[in-house]
Amino acid sequence: MRNQDRIKAVLTLSPSIILIGLFVYGFIGNTFWISLTDWGGVAALAVNPVKNYAGFTNYIDLFTGFLGGGFRQDLVNAVYYSVMLLAGAIGVGMFLAVMLDSKPKGEAFFRTVFLYPMSLSFIVSGTIWRWMLSPQGGVNILPEYAGLQPFTFRWLSSTGSILEFNWQNLLEIAIYLVSAVLLIIGLRLFAKTPRQSLLWLIPGIALGLFAWLGGEMLPKALFMEETHGFNKATFGIILATIWQYSGYTMALYLAGFTGISQDLRDAAMLDGATTASYYRHIALPMVKPITISAVIILSHISLKMFDLIFAMTGPDNGQTGHPALNMYLTTFRANDFARGAAIAIILFLIAGTFIIPYLVSSYRQRRGKP
Amino acid sequence: MKTRIFSTCLAVAAATMLLFTAQTSRAAELKGQLEIFSWWAGDEGPALQALIDMYNKQHPGVTVVNATVTGGSGVNAKAVLKTRMLGGEPPDSFQVHAGQELIGTWVKADRMEDLTPLFKEQGWMKSFPDGLVKNIGTADGIWSVPVNIHRSNVLWYIPANLDKWGVKAPASWDDFFAIAPTLKEKGIVPLALAENWTANHLWESVALASLGADNWDALWSGKLAFDSPEGVKAWELFGKVLAFTNNDATSLSWQQATDMVVDGRAAFNIMGDWAAGYMSTTKKMAPGSGFGWAASPGTGGQFIFLADSFGLPKGVKNRDNALAWLVLLGSREGSDAFNPLKGSISARVDTDLTKYNDYAKSASADFGKDRIVGSLAHGVTANEGFMSDFAAVMEMYLKSRNAQATAKAAQQIAVKNGIGK
Numbered sequence: 148m149r150n151q152d153r154i155k156a157v158l159t160l161s162p163s164i165i166l167i168g169l170f171v172y173g174f175i176g177n178t179f180w181i182s183l184t185d186w187g188g189v190a191a192l193a194v195n196p197v198k199n200y201a202g203f204t205n206y207i208d209l210f211t212g213f214l215g216g217g218f219r220q221d222l223v224n225a226v227y228y229s230v231m232l233l234a235g236a237i238g239v240g241m242f243l244a245v246m247l248d249s250k251p252k253g254e255a256f257f258r259t260v261f262l263y264p265m266s267l268s269f270i271v272s273g274t275i276w277r278w279m280l281s282p283q284g285g286v287n288i289l290p291e292y293a294g295l296q297p298f299t300f301r302w303l304s305s306t307g308s309i310l311e312f313n314w315q316n317l318l319e320i321a322i323y324l325v326s327a328v329l330l331i332i333g334l335r336l337f338a339k340t341p342r343q344s345l346l347w348l349i350p351g352i353a354l355g356l357f358a359w360l361g362g363e364m365l366p367k368a369l370f371m372e373e374t375h376g377f378n379k380a381t382f383g384i385i386l387a388t389i390w391q392y393s394g395y396t397m398a399l400y401l402a403g404f405t406g407i408s409q410d411l412r413d414a415a416m417l418d419g420a421t422t423a424s425y426y427r428h429i430a431l432p433m434v435k436p437i438t439i440s441a442v443i444i445l446s447h448i449s450l451k452m453f454d455l456i457f458a459m460t461g462p463d464n465g466q467t468g469h470p471a472l473n474m475y476l477t478t479f480r481a482n483d484f485a486r487g488a489a490i491a492i493i494l495f496l497i498a499g500t501f502i503i504p505y506l507v508s509s510y511r512q513r514r515g516k517p
Numbered sequence: 518m519k520t521r522i523f524s525t526c527l528a529v530a531a532a533t534m535l536l537f538t539a540q541t542s543r544a545a546e547l548k549g550q551l552e553i554f555s556w557w558a559g560d561e562g563p564a565l566q567a568l569i570d571m572y573n574k575q576h577p578g579v580t581v582v583n584a585t586v587t588g589g590s591g592v593n594a595k596a597v598l599k600t601r602m603l604g605g606e607p608p609d610s611f612q613v614h615a616g617q618e619l620i621g622t623w624v625k626a627d628r629m630e631d632l633t634p635l636f637k638e639q640g641w642m643k644s645f646p647d648g649l650v651k652n653i654g655t656a657d658g659i660w661s662v663p664v665n666i667h668r669s670n671v672l673w674y675i676p677a678n679l680d681k682w683g684v685k686a687p688a689s690w691d692d693f694f695a696i697a698p699t700l701k702e703k704g705i706v707p708l709a710l711a712e713n714w715t716a717n718h719l720w721e722s723v724a725l726a727s728l729g730a731d732n733w734d735a736l737w738s739g740k741l742a743f744d745s746p747e748g749v750k751a752w753e754l755f756g757k758v759l760a761f762t763n764n765d766a767t768s769l770s771w772q773q774a775t776d777m778v779v780d781g782r783a784a785f786n787i788m789g790d791w792a793a794g795y796m797s798t799t800k801k802m803a804p805g806s807g808f809g810w811a812a813s814p815g816t817g818g819q820f821i822f823l824a825d826s827f828g829l830p831k832g833v834k835n836r837d838n839a840l841a842w843l844v845l846l847g848s849r850e851g852s853d854a855f856n857p858l859k860g861s862i863s864a865r866v867d868t869d870l871t872k873y874n875d876y877a878k879s880a881s882a883d884f885g886k887d888r889i890v891g892s893l894a895h896g897v898t899a900n901e902g903f904m905s906d907f908a909a910v911m912e913m914y915l916k917s918r919n920a921q922a923t924a925k926a927a928q929q930i931a932v933k934n935g936i937g938k
Contacts, residue, residue, distance in 0.1 A: 189900065189935050192602065193626040213929055215911040282765040304767035304918065462592065463713035464767060465912030479596040481905030482622060 155405075175495065182206070182488035191482040198485075205489035218490065219314055221468040225497075227310075228385060228469070229449040235389035237438070240396025245426055247397070248404045250253055258401070261394040269391070273458025276387040278302070289392055302383030303460050303467065311376030317368040319358050326354035379465035384459055385387040388452070396441050403434030443505050447498045470494050533606045548578035551838040553827070554601075555612035556594035558587040560798075563920045564858035571854055572845055579838050584608060590714075590895070602628060607830035609839040614896030615653045615663050615826040621900020621934075623828070624660050631658030635840065641847050648889035652897055653826060661826035662847045665861035668880055669821040669892045670722040670813040673778055673786045673796075676806070682784065688813045690726055690754060693814050697761045700784050707761040709783035711774035716766070716911050717894040722787050723758055726753040726815025730888045737891065737898040739937020743927035752920035776796075779808070787813045789823070793876040794860025798881075804876040812883075820887035822893070823895035824864060899936060906930035 182205055187196030202351035209215045243261055247254050264272060280302035287298040312320060329351030336344035358365075364399075407430055415425050453471040460467045462476055470490055478487030522811070525627055557565040569581050586594035591612070598611055602623075613619045625628050636642055636659050642650065645663065653661055682700065687693035697707035710719060725733050727750055728741075735741035742748060763783065766774070775792050777783035779800060786792070793810070798800045805878075812819065827846055829839055845851040852863040857872045862881045870878050890898030896904065910930060914923040931937075 187626075189621065189902070189938075190625045190627070192599065192622060192628065194628075196626075214906065214909070214926060216913060282768050301765055301768065304765060460767075461712060463908040463912065465713075465909065465916070466767070471564070476905060479599055480592075481902045482599075483902060 178488045178495075180491055181485055182492050184485050186485040186488075191484055201485070205486050206493070209486070209489060209493070213371075216373055217465055217468060218473055219373070219472065220308060220375050220378075220465065221470045221473045223470055224378060224381055224495075225450060225470055226390075227377040228381060228452070229446050231381075232388050232392070232449045233384045233445055235385065236392040237441055238397050239389060239393035240441070241400055241431075243393065243397040244400035244404060247401060249422075258398075261397050263394065264391045265395050267391070269454035270458045272387060272391055272456045276383065276390075277459045280383045280386075301380070302386070303380055304464075305379035305382075306466060308376035308378045311374045314363065314373040314375055315367040315369045315371075316365075318365045319362040322354055322358040322365075326351045326358065330352065346429070378466045380460070380464070384456055384467055387455060387459065388449070391455075392445060392448070396445070399437050399441055400434060403437040404430055407433055439505065443501060446501045450494060450498050450501075520892045526566055527841050537729050537807045539771055546578075547576045547838055547841055549819070549835050549838065550580050550582055551584040551610075551835055551933070552584055552608045553610050553612075553842065554586075554594070554598060554608035556586055556588055556591040557612065558585045560794075561859055564855050567854045568845065568851060568857055571851060572714060572842060575845065576838070579835075579841075590614075595901075601828065605832075607833055609833045610827045611833045612825055612827055613661060614822040615649075615661055615704060616891055616897030618896030618904070619653075619661055619826070619828060620655055622653065624657075625900075628831055629660050630831055632660060632662065632829060632843070633658045634842060635662075635847075639844060639847055644847070644849075644867060646864075646884070646889065647865060649822070649824070649864060652822075652889075652891050653824070660899060661828035662843045663824040663826040663864040664846050664852065665856050665859055666864050666880075666884060667861050667895075668790045668883070669718060669825050669895065670725060670816045670819065671788065671790050671792070672811045672813045673775065673788060673792055674784060674809050674811075675778060675781065676809040679784070679809075684784065684808065686785070687810075687814045688817060690758065690814045693761075694757065701761065704784050705781075706777060706783040707785065708758065709760040709774040709777040709786040709911055710759075710766040711769040711771045712767055713908060714894060714909060715771050715774065715788070716915065717907065718789065719758070719787050720755055720911065721893045721905050722813040722816060723755045724751040725819060725821060725890065726813070727754045729768070730819050730890050733890050735938060737893075739931075743931055744921075744924040749924045752914065752924050755914075756918055756920060758830045759918075772784070790876065790880060793874075797874060797876070798860070804874055810876065812880075818887055820883055820889050821892045822884070822889055823892040825861075825898055900934055902934040903930055903936055906934065 181198070183200060183202060183205075184198040185194060185201045186198050190196060209218050211453060247261075251257075281287075282299075282301050282304070283297075286302070287300070289298075292299050329347050333344045333347030333351055336347060411429065412425060413430055420428070451471055453467055453475065456467055456469050456472055462472065462480075471494065474487050474490040474494065475481050477490060553569075555565060565585075566582070569583060572581060574580070577857070584921045588594060591614075594612070598608075601607060607628075619629070634653075636650075641662075649663060649666075650659065653659060653663060672686060679685065682703065682705065684696045684700065685692075687696065693707070700707045708719075710716060728736065728747055732741055732747055736743065736748070763769075763774075763777065769794070770776075771788055772795060774783075774786050775788060775795060778786045779796065779802070790810075793804060793808075793911055795810045797804055802808050811817075827843060829836070829843065833839055846855075848864075849863075849865055849869070852865050853869050853872050856863050857874070857877070858869075860877075862868070862873065862877050862884060866885065868881060870881060873881065893899055893904070893907070899907070906928070907930060910923060910926045913926060914920075917923070
């Protein structure tokens with residue numbers, strides 16, 4: 148009986164396993180293989196392009212080559228973009244959800260209004276925001292209605308950047324980051340288990356000191372100085388994305404808050420909790436799974452972002468570039484399929500670092516339950 | 518004797534008859550479909566439609582499928598075309614910028630048919646200027662039929678405004694640098710610039726002025742390096758010119774840059790001659806009196822051309838129909854039906870100038886006598902790989918303003934993309 152079940156299970160599952168294996172993992176593998184070749188050189192679009200194995204040349208060029216500067220800036224942009232989008236969309240979404248959770252008049256109406264941007268396609272909202280953020284119109288001339296000077300900030304075309312760092316010192320910066328993470332974990336443990344926390348604190352301090360004192364001796368990631376930073380021109384794009392996605396996080400949180408029993412809230416209030424402390428100590432910890440899934444969804448949306456940026460600043464605006472845009476242009480405009488595949492694999496790996504831990508932990512949780 | 522003459526006459530008559538029927542039957546034979554692929558929609562749609570109407574009249578049996586993919590200079594169309602070609606489903610004929618954009622991508626990949634026999638049969642070797650035929654062909658053949666010619670190195674201005682400010686259109690960049698500071702003091706942008714590709718567009722005009730036509734050609738044949746002293750000098754001059762442009766350039770479209778000149782916020786603009794079409798058709802200004810033009814500074818007597826053309830991919834479904842389409846495109850009638858509507862000039866030397874406006878007449882005259890060189894920004898001199906990388910190099914320059922490093926980067930992308938090979 149058990150055996151028969153097993154056979155049935157295998158039979159019903161096998162079509163999807165084969166299809167997914169072929170069309171998802173097979174193609175990922177194929178893309179990876181292409182990224183290791185030189186794909187035809189100049190005659191890239193021949194019927195049977197010549198593909199020579201080239202090892203990791205494409206990857207090395209992207210990270211340390213003279214001409215990979217654009218890609219490196221795109222990567223830095225993507226990191227800043229993800230962080231700002233996460234902070235913005237979750238912050239604004241949470242705020243709206245808390246506001247609506249107190250059931251003000253017209254709650255249903257506002258809920259629809261805030262969720263509405265989600266239903267627009269990125270191309271539409273990108274075009275609208277492009278107009279809104281144009282240098283001599285839209286948002287910038289709003290103060291004129293109040294009789295003030297118009298803004299002169301160039302939302303999508305500033306050339307300045309802040310938080311700059313030298314790509315040469317990438318290794319040093321990475322060590323600092325690791326040491327910072329170790330220190331934070333250590334300090335949080337310190338109150339509970341001082342002895343265990345030393346296991347985190349000591350290597351953290353050692354790494355930090357090492358990077359501080361020996362940073363000069365670390366190998367340089369690049370042969371020349373190249374600064375990258377947070378380009379101010381990406382502000383406009385971040386603003387548009389937050390506008391579009393905060394309604395979505397609001398809906399997520401609102402669903403979570405509604406799921407919390409009213410008794411719990413009443414009990415907390417009886418114990419003298421204010422509204423702020425109710426949310427801080429009770430509601431938000433209870434919707435932690437929602438926060439985690441919002442982080443996962445938003446971070447990989449920001450890594451795959453293409454259409455919004457394309458609609459807002461077009462293909463060749465290095466200031467607001469994004470690896471996904473770069474991948475498309477490298478592949479389909481410059482006909483450099485191998486390099487494009489390499490960018491695709493890098494993006495895939497970065498997205499994987501967000502999603503795989505999440506999948507593993509949720510799998511474990513499910514296994515843990517009977 | 519009589520019978521002989523009679524029979525000869527009869528034979529000739531029969532032959533003529535046969536010839537006629539043969540011809541009509543040949544024309545009638547064409548049937549089925551013809552799919553033409555282009556990015557001519559919107560303003561350029563009527564010009565394409567005029568050609569399609571002519572084709573329908575000549576070959577009523579053929580249904581023309583007009584596959585357009587919108588998007589300026591074919592950004593989207595080119596990507597769609599690539600997926601179709603890779604998928605083994607080529608359109609019968611497709612629009613492409615004449616020159617390396619076609620050769621580097623499709624000819625090197627052995628996807629196009631050589632059109633030399635068609636050029637010989639139609640007598641086009643003499644109908645098109647030599648400089649043009651050289652640029653659209655390689656040693657192995659001629660690869661497309663040019664439909665129109667645009668000029669890239671044109672300086673636009675409003676004569677009335679210049680009079681008001683007391684300046685004249687500069688003939689060289691030194692002239693420009695002499696008048697630019699005074700314009701700037703008056704709060705007028707000396708040279709209007711727009712988004713990234715227009716910077717590439719400006720670069721080619723500046724570089725041609727700095728290098729001269731011979732060095733320009735040498736650059737693209739691989740005989741002169743981009744990081745040679747001459748090459749670096751071109752970037753330095755470009756940097757000096759950029760100092761007199763508007764600082765919100767990257768968020769403007771080319772039309773908005775032209776608008777700055779029209780509204781009197783800027784004095785000059787360097788743009789291709791589609792700006793003439795924009796000003797005369799959309800802005801209803803008169804060529805000559807309403808708006809004026811000159812060759813961009815330092816490029817008098819030189820003509821940076823770009824051309825749209827149609828080619829014949831290998832393995833198309835309706836080859837005969839496509840050939841008939843190409844014959845129409847290259848003909849004087851077809852060319853003169855299309856170009857006045859598109860706002861470009863005919864590639865042929867025997868064009869009927871009465872159909873064109875004043876700007877086009879002057880451009881045609883220049884095209885006939887000037888030194889013709891190819892455009893980089895619009896696909897004549899370099900393949901798509903170089904063009905795409907060059908956009909990144911331009912970004913690098915706009916950010917760093919380092920002529921030496923940028924020239925070096927340009928040389929690297931030239932080597933990588935096999936320029937001159």
